[in-house]
Amino acid sequence: MSHSFSRRDFLRRTVLTSAGLWAAAPYVTSGLRAAAAGESLRHASFGAGGMAASDIDGLTRRGGAKLVAVADVDLAYAEALKKKFPDVKIYQDWRVLLDQEKSIQSVNVSVPDHMHGPIAMAALQLGMNVYCQKPLTHDLYETRRLTEVAREKKLVTQMGIQIHSSGVYRQAVAMIQGGAIGKVKEVHAFSDGKWGGDSSPRPARADSVPASFDWSLWLGIAAERPFIGEGYYHPGNWRKRLDFGTGTFGDMGCHIYDPVFKALALTSPLSVRSEGPTPSEWNWAINAVVHYVFPGTAFTDGKTVKVTWYDGDARPPQEVQALLGEDKLPGQGSVFLGTKGVMVLPHIGSAQLYPEKDFEGYQRPKVEEQDHWQQYVDACLGQGKTSANFDYSGPLTEAILLGTVACRFPKTTLDWNAKQLQFTNVKEANPFVRRTYRQGWEVKGLS
Numbered sequence: 329m330s331h332s333f334s335r336r337d338f339l340r341r342t343v344l345t346s347a348g349l350w351a352a353a354p355y356v357t358s359g360l361r362a363a364a365a366g367e368s369l370r371h372a373s374f375g376a377g378g379m380a381a382s383d384i385d386g387l388t389r390r391g392g393a394k395l396v397a398v399a400d401v402d403l404a405y406a407e408a409l410k411k412k413f414p415d416v417k418i419y420q421d422w423r424v425l426l427d428q429e430k431s432i433q434s435v436n437v438s439v440p441d442h443m444h445g446p447i448a449m450a451a452l453q454l455g456m457n458v459y460c461q462k463p464l465t466h467d468l469y470e471t472r473r474l475t476e477v478a479r480e481k482k483l484v485t486q487m488g489i490q491i492h493s494s495g496v497y498r499q500a501v502a503m504i505q506g507g508a509i510g511k512v513k514e515v516h517a518f519s520d521g522k523w524g525g526d527s528s529p530r531p532a533r534a535d536s537v538p539a540s541f542d543w544s545l546w547l548g549i550a551a552e553r554p555f556i557g558e559g560y561y562h563p564g565n566w567r568k569r570l571d572f573g574t575g576t577f578g579d580m581g582c583h584i585y586d587p588v589f590k591a592l593a594l595t596s597p598l599s600v601r602s603e604g605p606t607p608s609e610w611n612w613a614i615n616a617v618v619h620y621v622f623p624g625t626a627f628t629d630g631k632t633v634k635v636t637w638y639d640g641d642a643r644p645p646q647e648v649q650a651l652l653g654e655d656k657l658p659g660q661g662s663v664f665l666g667t668k669g670v671m672v673l674p675h676i677g678s679a680q681l682y683p684e685k686d687f688e689g690y691q692r693p694k695v696e697e698q699d700h701w702q703q704y705v706d707a708c709l710g711q712g713k714t715s716a717n718f719d720y721s722g723p724l725t726e727a728i729l730l731g732t733v734a735c736r737f738p739k740t741t742l743d744w745n746a747k748q749l750q751f752t753n754v755k756e757a758n759p760f761v762r763r764t765y766r767q768g769w770e771v772k773g774l775s
Contacts, residue, residue: 368394369708371434374422374447377405378563379461380438383488384409386701387436387459393705396432399425402562404540420542422447432456434708438488442572443548445470446771452477453772457484457708459701462582463574464718464725469762471729472749473773475722486704486714487721489586491676493698497587500671500679502693504591504627508681509666511629515588516636516644517662519580519675523567524612525640531556549765568611574732575612576639580660581728582721584675588635588662589724593625596746597727598632602734604642614640618731629667637731651682733760 371393373384377400387393399419400406406418419425426432435451436459437444445465448458452474464487465471478485491497504512534554537543543555546562550571559565567573588594597620604616618637624630638644648663649656651670657663658674670682681687700716707714726746734742736757743753751757765775 369434370396372397372432373436375438376400376409383436383438397429401545402541440566440572441466449773459486459704461488463578467763468729471725475718478718484707485718487716490700492586492716493700495697496678498695500673501591509671510668513629513665514634517584518638520659521576521580522614522640523576523579525614526611527608530610549769592627594622597622599743600730600734601741602738615642617642
């Protein structure tokens with residue numbers, strides 16, 4: 329099957345017209361030739377600075393992947409990347425990169441949260457393997473669809489929760505599953521991050537857009553609005569803004585919930601309830617307290633298990649902290665309360681067991697440190713599998729994003745039907761499961 333088509337044809341096939349008509353032909357995954365033995369994986373990056381630069385380094389430093397092209401809405405970042413990769417091709421529009429670079433086998437999506445879903449989906453539809461930063465997407469529906477399409481096409485995927493592959497997290501998972509503290513009764517997870525908390529209205533001004541920056545491309549699927557400078561959106565404060573980021577919870581929750589999710593073999597939660605402040609019209613709040621009820625598993629005590637999230641200045645109740653004796657909770661991490669003891673897992677550090685006297689002589693399981701990026705590259709080259717593929721990281725992200733929806737409905741228990749992807753008792757929450765894309769930016773498989 330031939331895949332040579334013009335930029336205009338690609339845009340017609342990848343993005344719906346203003347009339348909402350889709351004209352894409354089916355895509356055969358096997359049409360992209362896999363790397364032969366001894367060849368490097370032909371790789372492209374969406375994003376050039378910040379976390380994208382870290383992902384590029386992680387994916388290419390051992391030589392298994394070759395950076396062929398990069399797309400960044402801010403060409404200043406892309407040009408800076410050429411100092412390290414002089415032969416890389418630079419694009420400003422991610423759609424044009426996908427149109428022009430026919431031989432790309434793999435991509436990383438390391439851009440603001442709101443564009444994870446559209447870019448990753450477009451790459452998956454073209455049969456490309458995808459390494460996508462956390463959270464997997466901005467909205468629940470996007471996460472579910474990426475998971476389904478990646479599975480259908482049998483593509484290699486990995487979410488950028490690199491601590492998942494670290495020795496300290498892997499050891500903590502092994503300790504919980506090995507019964508070090510017995511069956512887990514409940515978990516408290518927390519971060520002192522403060523991506524949000526601004527209750528002031530959006531500045532009523534329109535600033536000049538930098539010459540190297542394409543504001544409309546940066547907005548992508550989001551509704552049009554004036555550009556505001558001084559870092560209000562770009563390059564970092566978008567995490568605080570409702571339409572673009574997912575606040576502290578979305579930013580850190582996928583990291584800190586990861587070992588909880590893995591250790592307890594959690595699935596979709598049954599309900600979620602926020603006791604913290606609500607977002608403002610434009611920005612996420614901080615000091616969240618979000619209670620989850622998950623179905624019980626082989627590693628939990630009872631038919632259900634409670635997991636609670638705290639961020640900003642919010643922390644687990646004093647009776648939980650008292651279980652640590654004179655020790656203090658770390659700034660970020662989790663506390664597992666078990667039938668035989670307590671585990672505190674810092675982000676990022678070795679797990680600590682309490683009461684300490686009960687664990688004298690405890691032999692920790694031996695685990696190997698793994699390279700999260702190289703694991704993905706190797707899997708793309710047919711060597712092994714990824715440990716945070718979308719079948720794992722999709723449900724993890726869905727759980728986190730449920731918490732962000734709950735924050736909009738404080739002191740209200742939201743009952744969740746994962747199969748139907750909807751709240752069953754608070755219908756007003758369902759519109760936040762799936763956003764409406766800006767006209768002309770609708771993407772096949774998501775719109």
